[in-house]
Amino acid sequence: MWKWFHQLASPRYFYELSGRLIPWVAWTCALLLLVGLIGGLVLAPPDYQQGDSFRIIYIHVPSAWMSMFVYVVMAGAGAVGLIWRIKLADVVAAASAPIGASFTFLALVTGSLWGKPMWGAWWVWDARLTSELMLLFLYLGVIALRSAIEERQNAARASAVLALVGVVNIPIIHYSVMWWNTLHQGPTVTKLGAPSIHLDMLIPLLVMALAFKLFYVVVVLLRARCEVLDRERDSAWAQEVASR
Amino acid sequence: MSAPSATASPAGVAEAEAPRLATAFWLLFRRDLLLAFRHRGELANPLLFFVIVVSLFPLGITPEVETLRLMAPGLIWVAALLATMLSLDSIFRSDFDDGALEQICLSPHPLAVLVLAKVLAHWVVTGLPLLVLGPLLAVLLSLPAQAMDTLLVTLVLGTPVLSLVGSIGVALTVGLRRGGALLSLLVLPLYVPLLIFASNAVGAAMVGLPVTGQILFIAALLVLSLSLAPVATASALRISLN
Numbered sequence: 001m002w003k004w005f006h007q008l009a010s011p012r013y014f015y016e017l018s019g020r021l022i023p024w025v026a027w028t029c030a031l032l033l034l035v036g037l038i039g040g041l042v043l044a045p046p047d048y049q050q051g052d053s054f055r056i057i058y059i060h061v062p063s064a065w066m067s068m069f070v071y072v073v074m075a076g077a078g079a080v081g082l083i084w085r086i087k088l089a090d091v092v093a094a095a096s097a098p099i100g101a102s103f104t105f106l107a108l109v110t111g112s113l114w115g116k117p118m119w120g121a122w123w124v125w126d127a128r129l130t131s132e133l134m135l136l137f138l139y140l141g142v143i144a145l146r147s148a149i150e151e152r153q154n155a156a157r158a159s160a161v162l163a164l165v166g167v168v169n170i171p172i173i174h175y176s177v178m179w180w181n182t183l184h185q186g187p188t189v190t191k192l193g194a195p196s197i198h199l200d201m202l203i204p205l206l207v208m209a210l211a212f213k214l215f216y217v218v219v220v221l222l223r224a225r226c227e228v229l230d231r232e233r234d235s236a237w238a239q240e241v242a243s244r
Numbered sequence: 245m246s247a248p249s250a251t252a253s254p255a256g257v258a259e260a261e262a263p264r265l266a267t268a269f270w271l272l273f274r275r276d277l278l279l280a281f282r283h284r285g286e287l288a289n290p291l292l293f294f295v296i297v298v299s300l301f302p303l304g305i306t307p308e309v310e311t312l313r314l315m316a317p318g319l320i321w322v323a324a325l326l327a328t329m330l331s332l333d334s335i336f337r338s339d340f341d342d343g344a345l346e347q348i349c350l351s352p353h354p355l356a357v358l359v360l361a362k363v364l365a366h367w368v369v370t371g372l373p374l375l376v377l378g379p380l381l382a383v384l385l386s387l388p389a390q391a392m393d394t395l396l397v398t399l400v401l402g403t404p405v406l407s408l409v410g411s412i413g414v415a416l417t418v419g420l421r422r423g424g425a426l427l428s429l430l431v432l433p434l435y436v437p438l439l440i441f442a443s444n445a446v447g448a449a450m451v452g453l454p455v456t457g458q459i460l461f462i463a464a465l466l467v468l469s470l471s472l473a474p475v476a477t478a479s480a481l482r483i484s485l486n
């Protein structure tokens with residue numbers, strides 16, 4: 001088990017393994033996206049109140065989930081990099097930040113597009129919108145800090161500390177903002193017991209959530225591979241790969 | 245970092261010479277206050293900024309008493325956040341430039357405690373004056389008298405949080421040549437919960453609602469940042485000095 005971990009942390013092994021993994025994950029992701037989109041946009045019944053415009057949920061909710069998930073992954077990878085000094089963990093953290101920021105941005109944009117017909121405004125200072133906006137700022141802070149520090153190892157460790165501070169703060173920000181103002185509909189899926197969403201609507205949503213997760217895996221692996229090649233540019237194997 | 249005192253040092257001589265942790269804390273605290281006092285002019289700038297920002301709003305929006313009263317809690321708190329942002333850089337900047345910070349890191353005492361001394365000194369210099377200026381400006385914005393003590397309590401509990409959380413951001417950016425704008429991007433989102441609870445408490449006090457919940461929340465934020473922020477600041481400093 002430990003041997004495998006050590007092997008995985010070696011850049012070359014990671015490069016080869018991820019190269020073999022990506023097509024599988026990518027095709028599964030594409031398939032799930034297709035199933036989820038057909039299920040969500042065609043098969044699911046229209047909402048009794050919101051009509052067809054509720055269907056943006058199939059983009060909005062998975063990206064909102066991913067925005068938080070990616071931040072936690074980023075902070076976790078940062079912590080691993082800080083504690084065990086595993087460079088690959090830092091590569092993953094560095095690759096995750098822009099993806100997470102994009103998911104957050106996507107959640108904000110789709111939320112705003114959804115808000116216009118439902119609430120009658122592009123932007124309302126609603127609790128979850130605002131805390132999502134704060135999350136975007138946290139992401140941008142991590143990205144900006146990383147790009148501001150030139151020395152690569154220092155940049156990695158500093159942004160890991162910042163991401164960890166952010167992880168402590170995200171729940172506080174989330175709940176304080178929640179308490180401050182709520183216009184957004186309450187959670188409909190994660191309620192224990194009976195979810196207040198119809199099963200025909202729920203299944204495509206879960207499929208889409210899984211597809212988004214796999215999409216993240218594919219993109220993070222692709223970005224991490226580029227990063228690994230860049231960092232190992234002086235080693236023989238990387239030059240060999242690049243000249244292929 | 246793990247050694248609670250100088251006992252971990254192998255040389256007996258060094259052990260005898262190193263001051264105790266409490267002494268080191270006190271000495272560092274006094275040194276920072278002394279340094280701040282010798283640069284009184286710089287010290288006044290963030291406070292003047294605080295006053296000017298608050299006085300711009302009636303000019304920019306309206307001098308009407310009702311509107312100003314409505315905005316007063318948030319206005320004072322936003323101005324306090326911004327004024328603290330301006331002064332944050334002074335916690336570590338000069339010590340970083342002249343190398344004193346590296347000496348502090350080399351001391352046998354836990355860095356987190358020494359950091360706390362510096363942050364405390366920063367609060368005495370920049371947070372404490374806000375306790376006087378805040379209520380004064382609240383009068384200018386015609387905040388009702390019944391909300392005044394709530395404003396004071398939120399400032400007493402909240403301004404240390406500003407210094408503590410801000411110190412993490414400064415420690416991360418102190419090694420950068422142009423850290424100022426980056427610092428605000430890092431720190432201001434972390435101030436959001438405090439801003440919400442503090443201005444909400446004052447607003448609730450204005451209309452006679454109970455504010456115990458908000459005050460307790462701010463106190464919890466203070467306890468949390470008091471216990472965790474110095475640790476994060478210490479590790480961030482070590483990275484910046486690397």
